[in-house]
Amino acid sequence: DTGVSQNPRHKITKRGQNVTFRCDPISEHNRLYWYRQTLGQGPEFLTYFQNEAQLEKSRLLSDRFSAERPKGSFSTLEIQRTEQGDSAMYLCASSLPFRSGNTIYFGEGSWLTVV
Amino acid sequence: AQSVTQPDIHITVSEGASLELRCNYSYGATPYLFWYVQSPGQGLQLLLKYFSGDTLVQGIKGFEAEFKRSQSSFNLRKPSVHWSDAAEYFCAVGARNTDKLIFGTGTRLQVFP
Numbered sequence: 714d715t716g717v718s719q720n721p722r723h724k725i726t727k728r729g730q731n732v733t734f735r736c737d738p739i740s741e742h743n744r745l746y747w748y749r750q751t752l753g754q755g756p757e758f759l760t761y762f763q764n765e766a767q768l769e770k771s772r773l774l775s776d777r778f779s780a781e782r783p784k785g786s787f788s789t790l791e792i793q794r795t796e797q798g799d800s801a802m803y804l805c806a807s808s809l810p811f812r813s814g815n816t817i818y819f820g821e822g823s824w825l826t827v828v
Numbered sequence: 829a830q831s832v833t834q835p836d837i838h839i840t841v842s843e844g845a846s847l848e849l850r851c852n853y854s855y856g857a858t859p860y861l862f863w864y865v866q867s868p869g870q871g872l873q874l875l876l877k878y879f880s881g882d883t884l885v886q887g888i889k890g891f892e893a894e895f896k897r898s899q900s901s902f903n904l905r906k907p908s909v910h911w912s913d914a915a916e917y918f919c920a921v922g923a924r925n926t927d928k929l930i931f932g933t934g935t936r937l938q939v940f941p
Contacts, residue, residue, distance in 0.1 A: 717871075744927055755832075755918050755931030756872070769928060804871060811927060812860065814879050819864075819871040 715739065717820035719805050725826045726795055733791045734823045738807030745788050746806040746817065747780055749773065756804055762788060795827045830855045830921045832932035840938040841909050849904040849935050851919030860922035861902040862929065863893055867915045875917075878902065889913070914939045 718737040726732050738745050743764050748756035759778070760770045764785035774780075777795075782788040792799055802822040809815040831854045841847055853859055860879055864872040876887025883895040893904045902919060916936050920929040 746928070748931075753933070755920075755933050756929075758928040758930065761927055763927075769926060806872075808927075811922065812924065814877075816874050816877070817862075817929065819873075821871040822869075824869075 717805055717807050717818050719803075719820040719823045721823060722821065723824045723826075725828060728797060728827055729794055731791065731793045732795060732825060733789050734803050734805075734825075736788045736790070736805030736807075736820060738787070738805070739818060740786075742807035742809055742818075743785070744808045744810060744817075745782055746808075747788070747790050748804040748806065750802045750804055750822070751800075759790075759803075792825070795825075797827045800825055800827045830859065830923055830930045832919050832921050832930055834917075834919055834932035834935050836935045837933070838936045838938070840940060842940050843911050844908050847904075847906045847909045847913070847937070849917050849919075849937070851902045851904065851932060852900050853902065853919075853921045854900065855921055855923065857924060858897070860924070861893075861895060862920040862922065863887065863891070863902075863904050864918045864920060864931075865889075865915045866918065866934075872918065875904070909937075909939055911939045911941060913937060 720735045746761040747759040750756045762782040777793045780790045804822045806819045808817040833852045862877045863875040878895045916934045918934045919932045
């Protein structure tokens with residue numbers, strides 16, 4: 714049983730550098746989500762895809778953030794010109810349409826530390 | 829807009845004691861409701877969910893939750909806590925017109941032997 718896979722699990726980068734995270738969802742899932750979680754907080758929604766279409770983006774997703782899901786399978790989240798405030802765990806999740814009662818499965822997250 | 833409140837930031841219980849974690853939501857219609865658990869440095873695991881029907885929902889690891897529309901609540905309960913239940917617990921609400929979840933700030937559960 715392959716769950717949601719995220720890479721890299723940890724990334725330390727210098728302020729101003731670009732970083733990219735990859736998410737491989739459960740294979741038959743057409744929904745893919747990105748969330749951000751800072752210490753002591755719950756996950757905050759960033760964006761989600763239905764197949765390759767990005768259907769919703771949070772206002773948290775500034776111009777420095779871009780997410781893609783080019784073939785409706787894996788997704789990437791890129792952060793350009795990183796800032797210290799970007800330090801967080803970035804969680805990916807996938808599901809079939811959850812309003813039909815399906816479960817949203819989360820990956821183990823990618824930790825970003827900006828120094 | 830939806831929101832979720834988890835009033836208890838940190839709860840400590842003795843092993844074997846009962847547990848109730850509180851969750852209140854704000855949403856104009858009947859929401860979808862979820863409880864997730866997160867161990868340190870890990871992702872989230874679904875404990876249980878409510879979509880419709882019976883308002884008492886059974887989940888994994890012996891957890892249950894009850895949806896009370898009149899109180900806008902979805903409290904999580906367990907009759908006897910095990911040391912392995914120590915973790916962070918998140919309540920989440922999903923709207924009926926979008927696929928995103930809105931999470932509360934979480935309750936950290938500590939279990940003493």
